[in-house]
Amino acid sequence: MEIPAQSASFKSVHIPVKSHQKLPSGAQNLFSSLHFRRIGRTDHFKSSASTQAEKRVSDSSDHTLKMTQPLSNPKNQNGQGWVHFVGVGGCGLSALAMLALKQGMEVSGSDIVWSSFMDGLQESGARLYLGHSESNIHRNDRLGLPNSIVVSSAIPPDNVEIVYAKSIGVPVYKRDYWLGKVTEHHDLIAVSGTHGKSTTATMLAYVLSAMGVDLTAIVGAHVPQFQGGNMIAGREQTFVLEADEYDGCFLGLSPYITVITNVEWEHVDIFQDEEAVINTFRRFLKKIRLGGHLILCGDSEGAYSLLHHARRECLSDSALWIPNSQLASAGYRLSTFGISDFNEWHASSIRPNLQGGSDYVLYHRGRPVGDISLQLAGAHNVLNSLAVIATIKALVSDQKLTADALNSLGLHLNNFMGVSRRFQMIGKINECRIYDDYAHHPTEVRAVLQAARQKFPSMALWVIFQPHTFSRIVAFKKDFAYAFSDADRVVITEIYAARETNTWNVTGRDLASSIIRPSAKYIPSLEDVVEKLILEIFINPNQKVVVLTLGAGDISTIGPRLLHELREKSVDTSNY
Template identity: 30%
Template sequence: MELEKFDSVYFVGIGGIGMSAIARWFKQRGKSVGGYDRVKTPLTSELEQEGIWVHYEDKLKDVPAEYRDKDNVLIVYTPAIPSSHEELKFFQKKKFNVLKRSEVLGLISKDHYCVAVGGTHGKTTTSSMVAHILKHSEKGCSAFIGGIMTNYNSNLIIGEKDAPVVVEADEFDRSFHRLSPNHAIVTSVDPDHLDIYGDEEQMKEAFGKFLQLVPEEGHTLIHYKAAEKVNMYLENLYYTYGIDQGDYQAKALRGISGVFYFNYHGKRTIKDLSLYVPGFHNVENAVAAITAAIELGVPSETIKDAIASYKGVKRRFEYILRQDNLIYIDDYAHHPTEIKAFLRSVKSMYPMKKITAIFQPHLYSRTQDFYQGFAESLDQADQVFMLDIYPAREQPVPGVTSQMILDQMYTGDRKLVAKEDIIEELSNTNLDVLVTIGAGDIDQLVPVIGNHFKEAAS
């Protein structure tokens, strides 16, 4: 299918972070772009300000005629949209050109040199690092990122028509099997989305199939721990990376005042790199991104400058407040391994301070599968306020609640708190380091909490 032949593109679920990036890409290419989403958010408001039409009720009669012209409109939808959605049902029944988001991304990747970053966690930060380095260089790139890059205040970078494309390889719904990667990175392979895969082995096999998409002349890079899980499915040569581990390494790592300094060792050696986004996992992400940039011929000094100027992704170890009496950090972590890595980094940076965590579980299925892992990870905090499960696309599962996690924890200071009561709880709590963790709508609490403490300090 030729994407250029369509005059208009309509997105069912336009407010998703991945969907909105593709919507912006089409808009910048001169297409008429519109769509539906369930609720108005800061992101959908930004889309509207950019000239993209968005509405918030599933009513076909509200959709303008230009998006109901079967021959000239492309319909893009996300699997997060239920099959009962009236607009989507209409477009499918009337045999419009209807594609999943992953299929559109696959078509885009097919026409460019593609760097695809997969993994159950780490893919957003790593792909944004690759994009930032390439943007910083003469190569340039287009990039579709699953988060808002702080350097650009966007989830999209638009490069020249022949520039490389950087994409996230999303394992949900096996979306990454539709990509055409020349350079593939896998950051992690931990059990997740078992509602889709059934068991961990099928998920590992799916990652193997993704890596098999890389041509023999391409480049495959896998975190050394992930490689142990998928190497039986790999056919072509691959390389590994890590901190003091693998074919490509960060060495001489030291953290000083929240900045991580390290040397990169691989086909080249780059000394005294400085990364201002904290976290051991982010150093590993940087190793993967640097390796991709070297494969694309980016000079060492350019890479060094780009890593030093990289500011991260919104909601990935994002500092909200740095006051004398309170540090507040927000993170998107929603899998036990992510939470463990995040809290480990926080504890290493503030070893003598009390850490208070607010966590919102994401999905009933994920909570049911990993409640013990969540409990073990959250036990690293000194105090935990647990919110109710954010359902996203799911219906409630009988007996599956946030209390399942609390019941498995050892941390004595823990309790279930309603979102509307969280400010009162925090006001009556002695805080040193506060962290909010989760992928649901906990992000809406972040500015409320931040403003509360800013006003209290003024």
């Protein structure tokens, strides 16, 4: 099954939707009910609440590193709250920092490397520091001491700012605990899964916002269609969150709706095997609020195993259509989605469209209910859209999705352009197109290559893959061997170490030699990769080729540099 990285050609477009905007009649009837889908809470949490560092926080069961005062009173003696974020450059913590700014908090933060997320924070008024130091959180004449320190999972407990904060009595919170407090008084929709959660959460937030829901959303990637980059700060109760399993981060949440896109072994530095991942997700399901809803991909063996120890093929075709009685004891309802027709929501007649994406017929409990068109390529994006549809239906409970409402929903699904670094087009020169994707797991690699083949069936596909972490390559070497079969040429660079040291004595050459089809070439240096690509593309500018860079490290720098230097060479040549 292929479910992760997502595709799109990007423009920077903000959703110009206000909560009072006029909607089609069907959509108005559908989404006006969202204001009444409450679970006994009306107060908002006003005091809202990484770049990877050398090590992660070692004690994943301890949500609060130090608690010396209640989180419910985050303001200092001058009446203004000050929150300091350690690891603020990461996609997750930067969104929390921006949300705190939007909610009127004083925000500061530090990281060892400057990131693009920090640009927006600084422009919005955050005080940011490059490097960690006690001086970053010294007493301020205006604010006093920080009321709280929020720490990324990637920050080690001996970080100088953490140690100093504890010594002066400032409470230090891990990201999972802070997320739980930020969302506890909202109707939380937590989108989780091994792959696809960034795009699914973003797609859901985009569609709901476009249809008039004034929601809050936090996702773990840059979104060109979000004015806030990786977050939306709304005023109503609905809160869409990308819920991360890394370090058990999502276990601090209490969601009203939980979406599980798929489950398989990943984050091998945290989970020793697939069973450990499944057990963590099972714990997460126990966090769903009484009367809530679980939206689950029935096509994913790992996701389905969360419900039963029996395998999927042992069930009758209708087993996933009428699940409420089966899960009554769990205290929440269940809806499933997938391409297989035994799911409550499923897609049929999937086919490429002229946008380079996918069209399909939407089925609900075996009956066709509408046609959906996406500008995103790949079967994984069909699954992502099905998760969004099932979630929106869960939000309105037993109300029927009218034809007008489905048409409106389908329109906004089609307008969704995706998430940065998910099959993102970097640019085009002559007959060469350059794309970039975050894929760093074999399942993700297979999915994005399948999407590339769908979008460009007659073009050569050259893949530059930067392996991410030594432990992941050791664990998935056999799976990577077959993951690149849709490519015409593959280049493997040296492994991006991230937070690890190479105790396994593994290199990118080992991975390259294991790839079965096509044969892969090992070029360790990104600099050398760019030079070789420039030479080969420049010599034959009319060859139709897609260059696709893949990985979770600094591989994303190759595409823009390659495009720039090819254009420079073209200009120089034209001057003769």
